[in-house]
Amino acid sequence: MQTTQTFQKTNDFNDIVNNRRSIKQYDPSVKISREEMSQIIEQASTAPSSINMQPWRFVVIDTQEGKEKIGPLTSFNVEKVMSASAVIAVFGDMKNIEYAKEIYGKAVELGYMPQDVMQAQLDYFKPAYENAPYDKMKDIVMLDSGLVAMQLMLVARAHGYGTNPIGGYDKENIAEVLDLDKERYVPVMLMTIGKALSEGYPSYRLPVETITEWK
Ligand SMILES: Cc1cc2nc3c(=O)[nH]c(=O)nc-3n(C[C@H](O)[C@H](O)[C@H](O)COP(=O)(O)O)c2cc1C
Secondary structure: OOOOOOOOOOOOHHHHHHOOOEOOOEOOOOOOOHHHHHHHHHHHOOOOOHHHOOOEEEEEEOOHHHHHHHHHHOHHHHHHHHHOOEEEEEEEEOOHHHHHHHHHHHHHHOOOOOHHHHHHHHHHHHHHHHOOOHHHHHHHHHHHHHHHHHHHHHHHHHOOOEEEEEOOOOOOOHHHHOOOOOOOEEEEEEEEEEOEOOOOOOOOOOOHHHHOOOO
8 A cells, every 4th residue: 555644753743633523433553663662652741740650551553453352442543553553542540649659769869859859758658649539540540541542643643643642431341352451540541643544624613702701
């Protein structure tokens, strides 16, 4: 199949933001290497997160076998899923606080954070997170993971790839189908990624006056 160079690699911030579209058709012959996908994920994960716990987790489904496994869960999105180079399943880790010692410990080791600040953070936030009600922690991980997902879509554009965030899938069963503990890993979204075969559709945005209040 002929590859359409719909998006080129770019560092033009305005082009990346203004011309991102949800991509519905991908060139199935274009594979993103795991090395490049890792670079995309690494850069996306510079996103901010509540107390820097980085609760986002990714399952990259880049094999035919993997796509066939999740295909039946993706209802009207199945064609996008099957033609994309990969589908990234984004989850929020409800036990993200288990990484607190690693995250703050590394920050101390690297000279980013004084030891006493680390201790104060751990003393205050670790019990707060461990004892947080399920819904409160879910709000935190959904918000943080939404931010990383947005970054991922923009980083993908910088690499010349299109994406489509997908909320239309079986959220009840996606974790189990991907062999994850569904109590611990809450589904945030699926995201198709690949070489776009078309630019996607322009879409209307509400004017600033409608979405903004000034006080
Ligand atoms: C959380 C979320 C869920 C979405 N779910 C779907 C989906 O299931 N299928 C789909 O084709 N597009 C889905 N979209 C894409 C939106 O339809 C799209 O972002 C919106 O129409 C604006 O178009 P644009 O992304 O091209 O700017 C979703 C977007 C978001 C943010």
